[in-house]
Amino acid sequence: MKKPVIQFEHFNFKYRTQVDPTLHDINLTLYEGEKVLIVGPSGSGKSTVGHCLNGLIPFSYKGEITGSLKIMGQETKDLDIFSLSKMVGTVLQDPDGQFIGLTVGEDIAFALENDVREQDEMFSIVNDVSKMVDMDGYLQSSLHQLSGGQKQRVSLAGVMVDDVDILLFDEPLANLDPATGKHAIQLIDRIQKETNKTVVIIEHRLEDVLECHIDRIVVVDKGTIVADVTPDELLASSILEECNIREPLYVRAAKYAGSDVTAESKPSHINTFTVNKDKLLTWFEATNPPERKKKTEPILELKNIHFSYSPSREIIHNVSFSIEKGEMVSIAGKNGAGKSTLASIICGFVKPNSGRILFKGEDITNDTIKERAERIGLVMQNPNQMISKHMIFEEVALGLVLRGLPEDEIKERVEKTLRICGLYPFRNWPISALSFGQKKRVTIASILVLEPELIILDEPTAGQDFKHYTEIMEFLTELNEQGVTILMITHDMHLMLEYTPRAIVIAGGEKIADDTSANILTDRDVIEKANLKETSLFDLAVKAGIEEPREFVGRFIAFDKEVRTTWQ
Amino acid sequence: MAVEMLAYIDRPSPIHRLTGATKLICFILWSTAAMLTYDTRVLLFLFVASIAIFIASQVKIREISFVLIFILAFLLLNNIAIYIFSPQEGVKIYGSSHVLFEIVGRYNVTWEQLFYQFNITIKYFTIIPAAILFIVTTHPSEFAASLNKIGVSYRISYAVALALRYIPDIQRDFRNIAITQQARGIDMSSKEKLGKRIKNIASIIIPLILSSLDRIEVISNAMELRGFGKNKKRSWYSARPFKRIDYFALILVGIAFVVSLIITFYDGSRFYNPFGA
Amino acid sequence: MGKNLAIKTIVAIGIGAAVFVILGRFASIPTGIPNTNINTSYAFLALMAVVFGPVAGGLIGLIGHALLDSIMWGSVWWSWVIVSALVGLLIGFSAKRINIESGEFGKKQIISFNIIQIIVQIIGWGLIAPTLDILIYAEPANKVWTQGIVAGLANIVTVAVLGTILLAAYAKTRVKSGSLKAE
């Protein structure tokens, strides 16, 4: 009999400020050495479950608890947060609060310092761990100079130094590029195997987590557990679809083709999955290829842009590209490649060292932020950097208020946008009571409401569930059809394939590719250089013996979009 | 808003090699001596010595010139203010009056006043190189460890470390809020009227402060989760052990401190009086 | 508060000092008299003292002002730093009275907050700062008194206006128990 390490029994939790409980009657037991994934829509209570495990609930977030939660056989109510932190190591979802040390090395060592470990010992542990996450070249760097993905690795390393029994990861992949995400998952897997720790992962990117073996998946919806099964069983069921969670693409394709997906067909990994090849082939032949868009005049042109934060290191080298009016384009590339920096340059937050930026043929290199903002809207990667008001409604309305619009028009536009972003029910809430994904949507709403001609979104779908992902993307597509140009910085290869016909790839501050998304994602050279990833659809097509796997990918996407516009 | 602030400058100098704790103690002794004394001989000696140490640190004047300009401007204004408010202060202190020339009323220029103001200026000047050196040669992550080493509780030392750690972040937030406000339509050009400028500043600082308060919550959660404060002590990743050069520096500065106090208070007055004789 | 400061208080001191520095550096308006500005940072200091209590208030004043002086001037004017610490500390003693966490900040609280801050600042800038300046730097008395009074007045007005606004804004963010419901 395996030893239970986490036991929820009839557990309920209500945040002090809420009227309704966030978690209802949770019953869940996790055993020693298990690796469990928690999935669920945004705002369903996943992070709340995590907070119960690490003790932030009830020690930091106040509220009402009923029922029981035992960790390593001890009732958490009777413990204090320090004894809990010796048992549960957490990587938090919000990237800002993670870092406490001044430099990378110090931050990784933080838990060791609190344990009064000898300095030599600290040096050697920090060295080992930082090698594991591939940050050993950055031990002296200060944290604010790191890119989003680099920060994630540091926080991973920070928990790894502690010898805890349970590791809890709240969305460890959200800001990682696909190849690094794969590494991270393999890393977590390796550590789990070597140490036999219990691992709990909360993540929206189901397919990426399934790269490695997972024992069980727990599905949370509206604060209750709706499933607690093995990955194979879950993928064979219709629960994911019902909860609006994205299935792995190869599973979805197989379902479309009418191939039976059962637990026996082992759908949890593409390599083990047995698919009915004939059905797939027949479906492929019966599906229409997607349409192509026609060309128009350029709206944004970058010409030979060079940029550096400090004179010693150039971040952007000679980048030029042109975006046409009405296009929807992705920018992809490794963590730290300079994508977010590029967005700041376009919006005038930082000035390029040399080069020119044209908007509709007119030179805007010397325009002020305000002048540019009237035409270009930017949703930044980190929502905390954009939010300046306390209440959701006020935040979204801010831009319109400053433009001096009449009050009733503001109300109408803001409410419409809030509905699109799925925030209408919360319009009178303070932003601090939102989940991370919901916060990100607030910032998207605050830009959408201004209706700029060109919208740049930095990781718009990070931390979003499939339903909101689809809603936001469909709305963007709709805007795009009305002529709004959309530029998206993303690590989501499927989003790139599905919504943006064209993609620009940045690696090491240089543009290394500018082509159709389908071509880029099948070009091994570019994939390698920019840490991208092939889509599993491609593998599926190859597996089924389809001659033109690229075409298969294209047709699947067109078909899938069609299907999804009907369920809403 | 690329405003420069003093920050750590990396150099392979003997001053950099001293531990933070040594430099902190030396700095405290040095500035106490400079604050207590008014003896021109001591001040001059300290001033020359601090210039010598400055040269030894290999920090270039160019790298700190913006602070120097600030300080020089301040000293100039301060001197003018002192003269305007109290043109006879020197006469009062030294008890004699050697007039150089008259201007109007009580406003004349005496040797005593010039000497007094020279003393004030040089007093500031003896503290400044030491303070600048302390800041630019001590790595901020070592600073907290040093405070802890000289007896400040580790919790308060860590509060200082957090302050140093978050200054760039808060500065970036300040910038970002200013940017997002501008991007949504506030005009922030510096040519606005004072009232409008105050209003604009309020529109930045209120969100800055509220978001910092949220941040306090998030950071204390993260620190708690990683076991901060559970022991009576804590070790420091960036601390450095004392070497021979540290003891050497401490003894040297200690001697200078004692000697300067002896000279200063030897004759019962803080001031050195060249006029009395 | 006991011997061991709560983690939250420590973080509040650290972040508070950092914000104090940034406000002092970027959001202050010169009055024309040397070393004397309209400092938005004192409004912030008052807020922090009321929210987190005397220890936090005092240490934010001390650490924040010392850091600000050193990165801006390359030197620390201890006489004024001590007064900042004192102002934070003394305003902090009013925290219990005002009880901002309750989410209420009405006329009564506004008045007691302002009475306290005015008294504290008069003592600090009008009395202690000039005395220390005379002791340490032997500057002329009438100069440092004038400086102290001007700085004190500027700070009193800043705290009265901006500090009150900040406290009111903060009180509004204290969400009451059981008030959030999806509509």
Ligand SMILES: Nc1ncnc2c1ncn2[C@@H]1O[C@H](COP(=O)(O)OP(=O)(O)OP(=O)(O)O)[C@@H](O)[C@H]1O
């Ligand atoms: N501090 C808080 N105070 C009040 N309510 C909160 C707080 N944090 C979260 N909630 C509420 O609890 C619900 C669940 O939030 P939680 O953060 O657990 O969601 P999540 O499943 O992790 O979502 P996401 O995937 O977006 O991170 C949300 O509706 C949110 O409004």
Ligand SMILES: Nc1ncnc2c1ncn2[C@@H]1O[C@H](COP(=O)(O)OP(=O)(O)OP(=O)(O)O)[C@@H](O)[C@H]1O
């Ligand atoms: N404020 C800054 N000062 C100095 N260097 C910076 C700053 N911001 C970013 N950098 C550096 O610039 C490089 C590019 O950062 P950027 O944030 O643009 O990357 P990115 O492509 O958006 O990465 P990610 O996908 O991880 O978000 C990184 O190496 C980072 O260390």
Ligand SMILES: [Mg+2]
């Ligand atoms: Mg969450």
Ligand SMILES: [Mg+2]
């Ligand atoms: Mg980025």
